[in-house]
Amino acid sequence: MKGTFTLDGSEVPFHEGQTVLEAARDAGRYIPHLCAHPEFEPHGSCRVCTVKAEGRMAAACTLPAREGLAVESATDELRELRRGLVQLLFVEGNHFCPSCEKSGDCQLQAVGYALEVRSLHFPQLFPDRPLDASHPDVLLDFNRCILCELCVRASAEVDHKSVFALGGRGIDKHLIVNAESGRLADTSLSVTDTAVGVCPVGVILKKGRGFTVPLGQRTYDRAPIDAPPEKAGKP
Numbered sequence: 105m106k107g108t109f110t111l112d113g114s115e116v117p118f119h120e121g122q123t124v125l126e127a128a129r130d131a132g133r134y135i136p137h138l139c140a141h142p143e144f145e146p147h148g149s150c151r152v153c154t155v156k157a158e159g160r161m162a163a164a165c166t167l168p169a170r171e172g173l174a175v176e177s178a179t180d181e182l183r184e185l186r187r188g189l190v191q192l193l194f195v196e197g198n199h200f201c202p203s204c205e206k207s208g209d210c211q212l213q214a215v216g217y218a219l220e221v222r223s224l225h226f227p228q229l230f231p232d233r234p235l236d237a238s239h240p241d242v243l244l245d246f247n248r249c250i251l252c253e254l255c256v257r258a259s260a261e262v263d264h265k266s267v268f269a270l271g272g273r274g275i276d277k278h279l280i281v282n283a284e285s286g287r288l289a290d291t292s293l294s295v296t297d298t299a300v301g302v303c304p305v306g307v308i309l310k311k312g313r314g315f316t317v318p319l320g321q322r323t324y325d326r327a328p329i330d331a332p333p334e335k336a337g338k339p
């Protein structure tokens with residue numbers, strides 16, 4: 105079955121089973137998002153994709169598209185809400201973009217630019233989460249984690265290794281390595297695992313590759329994340 109819904113007043117076609125975010129993406133319409141990934145089931149945790157559908161807030165990545173649905177996305181209210189969510193993510197971790205190896209390829213940074221985040225607004229928490237450099241090929245910097253669980257999902261569902269998990273609750277929720285020692289070196293992770301390549305920020309980094317692509321020539325340096333699809337940066 106096919107149908108159409110409206111996104112900010114213009115029609116978007118959809119296929120049976122698509123979410124609003126998937127249909128919008130296929131139609132070349134950008135809705136900011138972080139924890140959604142085309143190869144994984146929607147997760148609905150970051151809420152950066154929040155839209156208003158018939159007067160109610162909903163996550164576009166989990167909202168089923170349906171005939172005649174009226175969806176608002178590009179409104180000042182929603183931009184403000186998304187900006188606040190992104191600012192909270194920035195202050196919860198340590199995201200020092202100028203010195204981050206993922207700068208220019210980082211979706212949090214790219215969405216921050218798209219939402220015109222010009223200040224952090226909230227007090228920074230400056231967490232102190234030790235790096236895990238134990239693995240010969242992969243470095244973990246937990247200070248940049250946005251809890252999207254893409255590595256958790258990829259490691260469990262694609263790599264069938266369950267190397268990563270989330271531990272703790274609420275403000276204490278954090279990424280952990282599934283090994284008795286807690287060290288990445290004591291897992292079966294390989295640098296070719298899907299989980300290694302799926303991180304949208306700079307938590308999971310391949311060693312020995314830093315700055316292979318110079319700053320200024322990276323994914324979102326070439327085109328912003330919200331650019332039209334033929335130009336937009338793709339992770």
Ligand code: FES
Pocket residue numbers: 136137138139140147148149150151152153154163164165166
């Ligand atoms: Fe929809 Fe994260 S992208 S909740």
